Amino acid sequence: MRERKSISARRPAAVSGRKNPGRPKHDYSKELMELVVEAANSRVLPEFLRGFAERTAEMLDAEWAGVGEIVGSRVEIYTRRPGYPANEKEREWLGQGLRRRRPGLEVFPLKRTSQHIAFYPIYASDGELMGTLCLLRKAAGFSRAEEKLLAALASHAALSMEKVRRFSQLERSKKQWVEDIDAISDYIAVHDQAWKIVRTNRSLATELGIPPAALVGEPISSLRHIAETGSALPCPFCRDTREAREEYIATSAGRTFLVSTSRTRGVTEEESRTIHVLKDITDRREAERRYRELFDSIQEGLFFATPEGQFLDVNDALVRMLGYESAEELLRADVSAHLYPTPAAKARLVSAIAERGALRNYEETLRKKDGGLLHTMQNISAVRDALGQVVQIRGLMLDVTEQKMFQSQLQRERDFNQKILNTTQSMILVLDTAGLISYANRRCYEAGYRKDELIGHRLVEWVEGSHQKDFEAALQTTAHGQQVDNLELRARRADGSLGHFSISLSPMRDEANQVNNVVVVMTDITDAALLQAKLAHAEKMATIGRLVSGVAHEVNNPLAAILGFTDLLLENPEMPAAAREDLQIILQETQRTKEIVQDLLSFARQRPTQKEPVNVNAVLRQTIKLRSYDFSSHGVEVSEEFEANLSPTLGDAQQLQQVFLNILNNAYDAIQESGNHGRIRIRTRRAEDDVEVAFMDNGTGVVDPERIFDPFFTTKQAGKGTGLGLSICYGIVRAHGGEILCWNNEGESGSTFVVRVPAATETSLAAAVKEAGR
């Protein structure tokens, strides 16, 4: 074609109704009819449109004609005469014109070529612009008839385009539908009233190994072998043809199908169709069966429940666990009220699930059918809907009653042991085999030991040096698996003082039966040891007392005869002077013996001769006065720390004075012996129920405080004393119901004597007065 460089759209030529009288050669009506016939026969749009364009060009004497079809954003141009548009520019220009939405004819002159291009839009019946009819011709003007023809042609084109489009759309969707049906893996078979197959999908045909079309027209009964359902009807899948829909499960040859049937009623009998869909649910059924088997055979309780806690499904284990006869019984609506011992417990569970979604190891006590309590541990999860609302809860429940009981028993035992450990008066420690303390019971801390000086330290550090070897040996013995009982040794108390302890060591073994710890039970038996010593002493003294009393009595008889006959001999005037002198010696020694025996009897005396109120302070002052000359002349200082208003004691003032004098004499002698600047402190006080007198001197101290009160135990040189002085004191104080003690001062020289006699009470005073009045 010729070259057209530019097209000017500046001034469209007026579409005039000018006639074009020189063209009578066309019979527009006839040609239009031919077009309609052509269009009706054409199912392929491009071909039709190309023909349509050619005819349009002929009918309107155009050099070129084309139909632009708007397909989305593109414009497809159909024409039989190529050559226009020649280049990109023309194509673009044409494209713009084809997209114009101005109704009616528009004509634009083309520069240089003196040609005109005309556009006529093609509208669909719904008013949508489908495309544009386009002509290129010399003549600028279109006659009225030509314009009418254009309008008719455009509407023809629109009709054809719409028809073809609808048809191809139908074709496409039909094809798509078949494909969709074929894509379904379930078997689909459609039959009519005459039990003939109308359609099957590809899955079914593939299963049978034939093309789908081959089955059409065959009797539906030919599909019987797919799934034997036992139906007596000609169709193996139909059960009740009166039903519009049917659904059931059919099992055949190891396979399970869910058969869904729909029946459509056509206008005529022939048009009625029955559609069967066979879904192979063999695997699902198997999975379900396995799941159910697991659900029912598992030993743990499983449940599905409403968010409110009402069971929906439970397994056998849960039924058993809760003591019900059957699942049905447990699923009854009123069960949950019985199940939870308190409504609060249930509310707590429900809200905990709603809040957290899942509960792990949730402990809950439930009530069994018989009312017994069941301790459970549950793992629960919530199933939520799209809105996040809990729609179901699922859980697993374990019966932990036994564990719970075991646990509480364990707890009880632990508590019991803990109580014993913490309330016993013994100190209990655990050592490792190296002797390091790893545990100490509460008693240890009550006794004053600090944690940091016990834990991690060696216990032997607390044992007195001379006993450490014994302790280490005992620890070794225990570490070798042997128990050591009642090892008595001295150890340091928390306050630093030494105490007497009884210690037992027991081995503790690990799983491998190896001794890995030693339990040490330590009891401070200092008091007990003291008491025992005191008792032993008292018993000893009582024995001596009985012995002495017996001896004294036996000695007194011969002594009486010796003394008596000596007296009688001395009365004899015929006795020579020399014999008389000898007799005097006998008499003298007999007297001395008599005194010793008398002293012994004083020691053994059981009751004071007198029982009257005695002011101890006054007796002491008198006693000190007796010795004051000696004390002051030898520079012995005596300090008196007497408690004012000291209670009186009941007894014999003379005897008590004898006791005090004896102790003072002893102190004086000890001071003289030591050469110290003498000092004697005398202190009186009320000590609980006793009146206590303490004498503290700074003399030499006592060699054996334990034996000082024994008869004839003396450290003084012969002739200075019989050794009965303190024994007599002992006897007197005992006879007064009191005690006399002696020890050497700690950290300084000298000794302390303590005399305790019971303080008089109103009752004892009244009794004494009554006794005296008898």
Place this chain on the structure above:
Amino acid sequence: MTATAMPRPAAAILVIEDEPSVRAFVRAALERRGYKVVQASSGAAGLQLLERGSFAGVISDIRMPGNINGADVHEWIRTNQPQMASRLILISGDTANSETQHLLASSETPCLEKPFRVQKLISMVEKTFGKP
């Protein structure tokens, strides 16, 4: 040294004492002062003599073997011969004994503590029984 030897027959003193040496000494001391003495070596023998005859006084040891001791003698006299109750002197070898102490305190009976001097015996006898 029998009763018949005495210039004026007088009632004898009954000495009840199990210890022969003590009994001998008491008898010697009393007889030398002119007292007549009848001896008994046990409480039971003493009570037999007491039942049969009358005595100027009784001197009895407290602690004696056998069923009858000094306390029993005292009790017998108080019951059967109350007039003799004030004519009893007890001898004790062990006054520290609480029973003895109780007896002495309750009966107010004079007591000689062994060993005792002759002078003490004589003065107590004279005071209690009178001179021979």
